Amino acid sequence: MDGSISVSNLNVWFETNHALKDVNLNINRNEITAIIGPSGCGKSTFIRCLNRMNDIIPKCRVEGRIEVDGEDINDKKMDVVEVRRRIGMVFQKPNPFPKSIHENIAYAPRLHGREEASTGKGSGPKRKSFTKQEIDELVEWSLKRAALWDEVKDRMNKSAYTLSGGQQQRLCIARALAVKPEIMLFDEPCSALDPIATAKIEDLLVDLKKDYTVVIVTHNMQQAARVADRTAFFYLGDLIEFGETKQIFEKPLQKLTEQYITGRMG
Amino acid sequence: MTSRLVFQNELDKLNEEVASMAGLAVQAIETAVMCIVDKDARWKPEVERLDKEIYSLEQVIEKHCLDVIALHTPVASDLRTVSTCMKIITDLNRIGRYASDIVESYEVLAASNGFSRMVSIEHMAELVVGMVNDATQSFIKRDAESARELFQRDDEVDCLYDTTFRAVVTYMIEDPRKITAGTHIILVSRYLERIADHACNIGERVWYMVMGERLNPKDRKKDRESCNIDVQKEPVHYGSSHELEEK
Amino acid sequence: MDRMLKEKLLFLFFRLCALIVVATLVILVGYVVINGIGVISWSFLTEFPRNGFTAGGIFPAIVGTLYLISLVLVIAVPIGVFTAVYVVEYADQPLIDLVRLRAWMHRVAVRLHLSTSAASTRPPKPKKHRVSSWMRRAAVRLHLRKSAEPTHPPKPKKQQKRASQRLFYRILRIVITNLAGVPSIVYGLLGFGMLVIFFHLGYSLIASAITLAFLVLPLVITASREAIEAVPYSVREASMALGATKWQTIRSHVLPYSIPGILTGVILSVSRAAGETAPILLTGAIVLKQTLPSSIFDTFMALPYQLFVLATQYSDATRPMQYGSALVLLLMVVGLNLIAIIIRNKYRKKYRW
Numbered sequence: 055m056d057g058s059i060s061v062s063n064l065n066v067w068f069e070t071n072h073a074l075k076d077v078n079l080n081i082n083r084n085e086i087t088a089i090i091g092p093s094g095c096g097k098s099t100f101i102r103c104l105n106r107m108n109d110i111i112p113k114c115r116v117e118g119r120i121e122v123d124g125e126d127i128n129d130k131k132m133d134v135v136e137v138r139r140r141i142g143m144v145f146q147k148p149n150p151f152p153k154s155i156h157e158n159i160a161y162a163p164r165l166h167g168r169e170e171a172s173t174g175k176g177s178g179p180k181r182k183s184f185t186k187q188e189i190d191e192l193v194e195w196s197l198k199r200a201a202l203w204d205e206v207k208d209r210m211n212k213s214a215y216t217l218s219g220g221q222q223q224r225l226c227i228a229r230a231l232a233v234k235p236e237i238m239l240f241d242e243p244c245s246a247l248d249p250i251a252t253a254k255i256e257d258l259l260v261d262l263k264k265d266y267t268v269v270i271v272t273h274n275m276q277q278a279a280r281v282a283d284r285t286a287f288f289y290l291g292d293l294i295e296f297g298e299t300k301q302i303f304e305k306p307l308q309k310l311t312e313q314y315i316t317g318r319m320g
Numbered sequence: 321m322t323s324r325l326v327f328q329n330e331l332d333k334l335n336e337e338v339a340s341m342a343g344l345a346v347q348a349i350e351t352a353v354m355c356i357v358d359k360d361a362r363w364k365p366e367v368e369r370l371d372k373e374i375y376s377l378e379q380v381i382e383k384h385c386l387d388v389i390a391l392h393t394p395v396a397s398d399l400r401t402v403s404t405c406m407k408i409i410t411d412l413n414r415i416g417r418y419a420s421d422i423v424e425s426y427e428v429l430a431a432s433n434g435f436s437r438m439v440s441i442e443h444m445a446e447l448v449v450g451m452v453n454d455a456t457q458s459f460i461k462r463d464a465e466s467a468r469e470l471f472q473r474d475d476e477v478d479c480l481y482d483t484t485f486r487a488v489v490t491y492m493i494e495d496p497r498k499i500t501a502g503t504h505i506i507l508v509s510r511y512l513e514r515i516a517d518h519a520c521n522i523g524e525r526v527w528y529m530v531m532g533e534r535l536n537p538k539d540r541k542k543d544r545e546s547c548n549i550d551v552q553k554e555p556v557h558y559g560s561s562h563e564l565e566e567k
Numbered sequence: 568m569d570r571m572l573k574e575k576l577l578f579l580f581f582r583l584c585a586l587i588v589v590a591t592l593v594i595l596v597g598y599v600v601i602n603g604i605g606v607i608s609w610s611f612l613t614e615f616p617r618n619g620f621t622a623g624g625i626f627p628a629i630v631g632t633l634y635l636i637s638l639v640l641v642i643a644v645p646i647g648v649f650t651a652v653y654v655v656e657y658a659d660q661p662l663i664d665l666v667r668l669r670a671w672m673h674r675v676a677v678r679l680h681l682s683t684s685a686a687s688t689r690p691p692k693p694k695k696h697r698v699s700s701w702m703r704r705a706a707v708r709l710h711l712r713k714s715a716e717p718t719h720p721p722k723p724k725k726q727q728k729r730a731s732q733r734l735f736y737r738i739l740r741i742v743i744t745n746l747a748g749v750p751s752i753v754y755g756l757l758g759f760g761m762l763v764i765f766f767h768l769g770y771s772l773i774a775s776a777i778t779l780a781f782l783v784l785p786l787v788i789t790a791s792r793e794a795i796e797a798v799p800y801s802v803r804e805a806s807m808a809l810g811a812t813k814w815q816t817i818r819s820h821v822l823p824y825s826i827p828g829i830l831t832g833v834i835l836s837v838s839r840a841a842g843e844t845a846p847i848l849l850t851g852a853i854v855l856k857q858t859l860p861s862s863i864f865d866t867f868m869a870l871p872y873q874l875f876v877l878a879t880q881y882s883d884a885t886r887p888m889q890y891g892s893a894l895v896l897l898l899m900v901v902g903l904n905l906i907a908i909i910i911r912n913k914y915r916k917k918y919r920w
Contacts, residue, residue, distance in 0.1 A: 110807060139810035149801035151820060162809040226805070233809060249634065276393060303395045305532035315395050317324045 057083035057123070057236040057267040059104060060221065064118035066099055073099045075291045077118075081284075086259060086268040088282030088299070090275055092319060095288040097271045100240050104269065105141040106134050126163050139166055142230035146242040148222035150214035150229070155206050158225060159193045159232045167235055192232055200228035202257050221249025227258065238262060240270040244277065256281050261318070275315060279303050287311045321527040323493045327392045329499040331401065335460070338405050338412075341377045342456035344370055345412045348419035349515060351453065353445040355423050356508060359430050367423045374416030395421075397532075404529040408459065411525075415452060418511040425504040432501035440487075441487045441508060444480045447473060448519070455522040466532040467523035484509045512562055596897065603894030606887045612895070615857065620877055620885040625892050630770075630859055631852070631867035632841055632899070638776035638863065639840045644833055646780075647787030651829075653793045654739060654788070654815055714826065747785035754782045755849035763850055773863040775851035782846055783836035794825035815910020827914030834907035838900045844871040870896045 059081040066074040074096045081087045091099040106127060108114045119126045127137045138142055139162075148219065151158050167183045184192070193210075197203040202224040206217070214225055223243060230238060240259070244252040259281050272278050278285050279299060286296040287310075295302065295311045306312045313319045348370040355363035368465045385406045388394060394402050451473055460469040485506055492502040614624030757776030768774045798821050806816040852872035860867040870892050877889045 056586070105808065107804070110804075133811060135810045138808055143808040145804065145808070147801060149799075151802060151805065152824060165809070165811055178457070190597075209917045229805075229809065269595060275395075278618065279395070304399065306396055312396050316398050319903060 056162060057171065059237065059267070059269075060119075060121040061104075062119045062121070062298055063086045064100070064103060064116075066096070066103060066117075066213050067115040068111075073291055074103075074122075079286060079293060079296060081267060081269060083267045084263055084265075085283040086196065086263050086281055087271060087287045088278035089271045089288060090159070090273070090278050090285060090314075091294075092138055092178065092314065096286050096291045100288065101143075101269060101271050104141055104239055105138050105238070107143065109134060110271065130234075132269045136165055139233050140235050141237045141239060142233065142235035143239045143241065144223070144226050144230055144243050147246050148226050150217075150225050152213065152215065154211045154243075155214050155217070156190075156193055156210040157227060159196050159229050160189050162229065162233045163189065163192055185217040196232040197225075197247050199231050199262075200224045201261075201320035202228055218251070220247050220254060223251070223255060223273060224258065227255075235266065237269070242273060245273065254278070286312060288312070324392075326557065327388075327394075327398075330388050330392065331394075331398065332388060334381070334388065334402070334405055337377070337381050337384065338408060339456070339460050341374060341381060341409060341412050342452075342459065344374050344377065345415040345419075346452050346456060348374065348416050349422070349445070350449055352419040352422040353442070353449065355361075355426055356429060357445070359426075361426065361430070363425055364423045367419055370419035371416045374413055378413040381409050382406060389462050400529045400532060404459075404525045406494075407525050408522050411521045414518050415515050418515050422508050422511050425508055428500055428504045429508075432498075434518050440480060440484050441505065441512070444484070444509055444512045447477050447480070448516045451477070451516050451519040455526070457520040458523060458526045459529075462526070462530050464527045467526040467530075470520050470523040470536065474520045477513055481509050481513040599890060599893050599897055603687045603890035606891035607757065607894065611891055616855065618886065620855075620881055620888050623872070625873065625888065625895065627856060627859055628868040628873045629895065631869045632871075632896075633866060634772060634860060635776060635779065635869060636837050636841050636848070639779045640773060640833065640837060642776060642780035643783050643787050647784050647832075647836075648791050648829055650743075651788050651791035651795055652817060652822075654736075654743075655792055656813065656821070742855070743785055743788055746781070747789070749782075750845075751782060751843055752845040754778050755846040757781075758846055759849040769864065770781075770851045770853070770866045771864045772851055772860055772867050775847045775867075775869075776863070778850050779843060779848045781842045782843065783840050786836040786839065787829075787832050790835065791825065791829045794828020794832070795821055797828060798824050809854065827910055831907045831911045834903050834910070836905075838903035841903070842896065842900050843870055844875050849871050870899075 059079075061077055061079040061081075061158065064074055064077040064079075065072070070118060077100065088154055089100060091097050099180070102108045103116055103120060104127075106116075116128060118128065120128055122137075125132070127141075140177060151161065155301065163184060194207075197206060202221060205221060206225075209216070214222065217225060223246075227238075227243075244255050247255065256277065259268055259270065263283075269279075270282065282299045283300045284297065284298045287294045287306075287308075289310055295308045297307070301307075302311065302314060306315060310319075348367055351363045351370065352367045354360060355367060385402050385479055388402055392398075454466055455470060457463070458470075488502045488505050492499045524535050611624040612629065613626050615626055617623035675742040755778065758774055758781075762768045762777055763770060802820050802824075803816050806820050807813070811819070847869055851866055852869045852874050853866045854873070856866065856869075858866055874889060874892045874896065877885050878893070
């Protein structure tokens with residue numbers, strides 16, 4: 055399992071609005087790639103294409119190839135459920151289910167069952183259901199990986215809403231990790247959190263990059279500067295510049311990028 | 321369309337402060353040279369005063385730079401500008417210091433009987449003041465090209481220094497009574513040569529600020545071989561022959 | 568001072584209006600309670616009426632009403648809830664592909680148009696192929712309109728689908744709202760004509776139940792729809808991002824949390840059904856019966872109908888029974904409404920999103 059993403063000629067329309075214009079981008083495995091840009095530039099639209107979440111929006115039309123491990127996920131024959139299992143997503147506002155903490159994380163693995171010795175990629179691996187013990191272990195593993203275990207281990211049966219905002223967001227991350235994805239997508243994960251919670255999540259992101267490919271959309275440029283290896287700058291649906299974070303923040307090649315980064319756009 | 325007005329104001333103020341510090345530095349060495357060459361004692365306290373002012377200005381500007389970095393997190397060209405300012409003020413401070421060092425030799429040189437070495441000092445000083453002026457201008461105008469040219473003129477200054485050094489040593493060997501004065505002349509020309517180096521540093525920083533990359537090392541190489549001036553012969557570009565004579 | 572005076576006067580006026588409402592309710596309820604409370608006793612609730620409704624109890628009417636509302640629940644709740652689920656969750660997917668339907672109709676129209684313009688000397692078509700004239704005219708009009716339209720470049724397929732879906736969805740919403748406004752007597756007539764006569768159900772519990780079910784369906788749908796829509800979109804999004812299908816999401820995350828809202832709607836609709844007279848009087852309620860209904864195809868007695876009949880056609884001697892029935896009915900309806908309110912309040916506190 056590679057975990058790299060290759061986007062070619064991606065175009066997205068919302069009715070007549072051309073939201074993303076011919077985007078070509080390669081995301082490397084085990085790296086954090088940040089997507090920055092002003093409001094309405096298409097960065098959320100872009101990241102939602104990566105796990106086909108734009109399919110739920112009725113007015114949306116997506117064209118182009120998005121290859122994950124060589125397979126085009128936009129292909130009609132591709133199983134959307136499988137795509138979303140392999141590519142997890144964490145949203146802007148923490149959205150745990152109104153269930154207990156344990157149930158929040160156990161829900162998805164129970165749904166998907168366990169993969170038999172993998173018979174390859176795509177649809178096909180047979181699924182058996184987990185035993186209770188396996189589920190409990192999986193929940194513990196997920197919470198540890200999301201740096202939340204110590205804080206919740208003695209209240210696993212309490213409602214997820216009793217947690218603070220930062221904890222809820224980490225719970226959502228644990229929930230996404232529980233199905234063992236290869237790629238994790240984060241859509242402005244810290245915008246609703248205070249600075250301390252934000253710092254914890256950023257540390258978590260850097261830790262996650264060892265095992266997963268991480269793509270993060272952020273409107274906070276400093277966050278992108280702090281955690282990302284590579285950064286892509288979008289403006290009005292176009293990919294303006296994409297390169298190493300250091301280079302983008304010290305010597306951007308495009309004038310638009312420079313304007314945006316130094317805060318002199320608009 | 322302007323945004324980040326506060327930040328922009330801070331940057332403009334920073335530029336003005338550095339420019340005024342550079343102006344003071346230029347003033348300092350001009351005054352120092354006048355003091356030494358024209359043997360006018362009035363200028364000495366002036367130079368010392370300027371040096372103190374330059375020193376305190378360096379501290380103010382450094383703090384200002386740190387404030388901008390802490391509060392406004394500049395990136396890209398803004399970051400290069402601020403880091404350049406921080407480095408340039410060090411060079412300007414050294415220039416002020418050297419100016420002050422130069423006028424310390426005033427008493428000795430004034431007492432000596434008209435050492436005509438002064439002419440080469442004057443010439444060197446003219447070049448060096450020009451270089452510092454041009455370095456300052458290149459910073460204010462953000463002109464990278466003129467910054468690069470400074471290195472060639474630095475070679476010239478180095479040559480002059482070498483020449484002066486050898487000539488004065490020769491005369492010190494011939495007449496031991498001239499040792500004190502001669503040493504001070506060497507010191508003064510050394511200071512001038514160091515000032516020229518600092519002006520080149522400023523130019524290098526300006527190049528980085530504008531272009532975003534370091535200057536090519538080849539441009540910095542000093543070509544000392546071209547400075548083949550025989551100490552016995554008269555240096556052609558100095559014009560009159562009687563400058564090597566003693567009074 | 569003038570402004571303050573105006574304020575005070577207006578406030579007094581509003582208070583007065585509110586008081587009138589409260590007073591009306593109090594008087595109404597009070598009147599029934601005062602007159603009926605004396606009649607209520609255990610024997611009143613468990614005996615059959617005797618002596619032309621001057622003695623005995625109202626047991627069969629109570630039982631009839633209870634049977635009725637259970638049947639209504641069984642019919643209306645599943646249909647209502649799943650319609651609501653469809654409207655909220657699936658309305659962007661077409662039930663019928665209207666585009667293909669339109670294209671097919673156009674083809675039919677062309678053929679019809681050509682056939683009508685051909686000579687009329689053709690032998691008359693055999694009966695089963697005969698097309699009624701209004702259909703033919705409609706088809707011709709459609710064809711003419713289509714051929715007169717300027718040829719647009721074909722829109723991308725998805726946009727075509729969306730237009731037809733929106734049309735169906737809009738129709739559905741209009742239908743649901745209008746259904747709520749149909750007068751109950753019309754429902755009664757509908758039930759009579761369609762269920763009692765046409766489907767040969769006769770006067771029966773089932774005919775009344777179906778009629779009442781249609782009457783309360785808009786209530787159930789609306790309440791369920793609001794409950795389902797109250798579940799925030801973020802929960803659905805989160806579930807789908809984890810790889811759940813739409814139905815899995817609805818089953819695990821939407822329905823469980825809309826049940827309180829749905830329940831409230833159900834109970835309110837039941838209390839409405841319990842009190843309706845017009846639909847049941849035309850479809851199955853009878854004045855007097857000595858036995859309880861034996862099956863769903865049997866006739867039954869019901870409280871509202873009994874009250875109506877007693878009040879209009881029987882003597883004053885039956886007055887105690889009238890007030891008794893009114894009180895029992897009132898208590899039943901008010902009781903159910905109270906339960907609905909309690910459930911709603913309890914769950915409102917639990918799921919603050």
